[in-house]
Amino acid sequence: MSLILKNAVKQVDDKSKSYFVDKLKEYDYLIDEKEKKLSELESELEKRKNGLKENSLSDASPNYDFDTSIIDLLTETNYLDKNIFEINKKIEQKFIINYEDLIKDFLSNIKDENKYDFCVKLRNRFTPNEIYNIELMLPEERNKYLKQELTKEEYKVYEIYLSSNRFNMEDFIDYLNRLIELNDPTVTILVSSNKENYDYIDKKIKTKVSNSIYKGIKILYRNKVYDFSLNEGNV
Numbered sequence: 001m002s003l004i005l006k007n008a009v010k011q012v013d014d015k016s017k018s019y020f021v022d023k024l025k026e027y028d029y030l031i032d033e034k035e036k037k038l039s040e041l042e043s044e045l046e047k048r049k050n051g052l053k054e055n056s057l058s059d060a061s062p063n064y065d066f067d068t069s070i071i072d073l074l075t076e077t078n079y080l081d082k083n084i085f086e087i088n089k090k091i092e093q094k095f096i097i098n099y100e101d102l103i104k105d106f107l108s109n110i111k112d113e114n115k116y117d118f119c120v121k122l123r124n125r126f127t128p129n130e131i132y133n134i135e136l137m138l139p140e141e142r143n144k145y146l147k148q149e150l151t152k153e154e155y156k157v158y159e160i161y162l163s164s165n166r167f168n169m170e171d172f173i174d175y176l177n178r179l180i181e182l183n184d185p186t187v188t189i190l191v192s193s194n195k196e197n198y199d200y201i202d203k204k205i206k207t208k209v210s211n212s213i214y215k216g217i218k219i220l221y222r223n224k225v226y227d228f229s230l231n232e233g234n235v
Contacts, residue, residue, distance in 0.1 A: 097216065099216075099217050099228070100198065103205070103217075106187070106219060106226070107201070110221070116180065116183040118183075119176065119179045123173075123177065123179075123180060125150070125154070126173060142167070146158055157179070183222070186206055186221075187202070187219060187220070187221050188205075188206050188207075188221070189205060189207045189218070190208055190217060191209055192210065192214060192215060192229075196217075198217075213229045214230045215230045216229030217229055
């Protein structure tokens with residue numbers, strides 16, 4: 001056993017030394033490669049520097065042009081855009097929309113069915129005490145009671161709910177709250193700056209600033225988004 005252990009230790013020791021030597025060789029290779037690249041970069045920069053000096057001596061008038069390719073060589077920036085002012089100019093020229101007329105046109109296409117007030121009124125009928133009393137009733141008692149207490153239109157909402165749901169008071173209240181949200185007449189206008197505000201156009205409008213918009217507006221209405229804007233990705 002002693003001889004076996006000694007032999008095993010010797011093998012492990014030899015392998016670890018071999019591994020260590022191999023790693024040192026790898027590191028030496030990486031260092032050589034980096035030194036080679038640095039040498040090439042220094043040589044390239046020296047050539048460019050000499051070229052700039054020759055150009056400056058040959059020109060009688062001063063030259064203020066900057067060789068941006070040197071920066072590219074050092075930073076290797078793929079997303080560097082030297083035409084940002086040109087892009088912005090094109091946006092200003094082509095992205096011209098009269099947002100006031102756009103919003104007014106949007107409002108003219110909204111059907112004012114007054115369902116929001118109806119939904120709010122129906123939801124307000126179910127106070128905490130009323131909810132508690134209804135939950136204690138049997139299904140037949142509940143149906144009879146609601147038919148007496150609600151109007152025909154209100155009771156029809158209850159029947160529509162039952163047609164696709166097994167009655168649960170908590171779910172029914174969530175259903176009514178959802179109806180309120182879906183019929184909310186508020187038109188939210190998202191803008192890029194607090195200098196813009198369209199609340200004066202109509203009492204339904206609520207203007208909010210959005211940091212995600214570069215230019216233009218977004219209209220939010222009844223869980224839908226109508227996008228007339230540019231964001232960072234578009235730009």
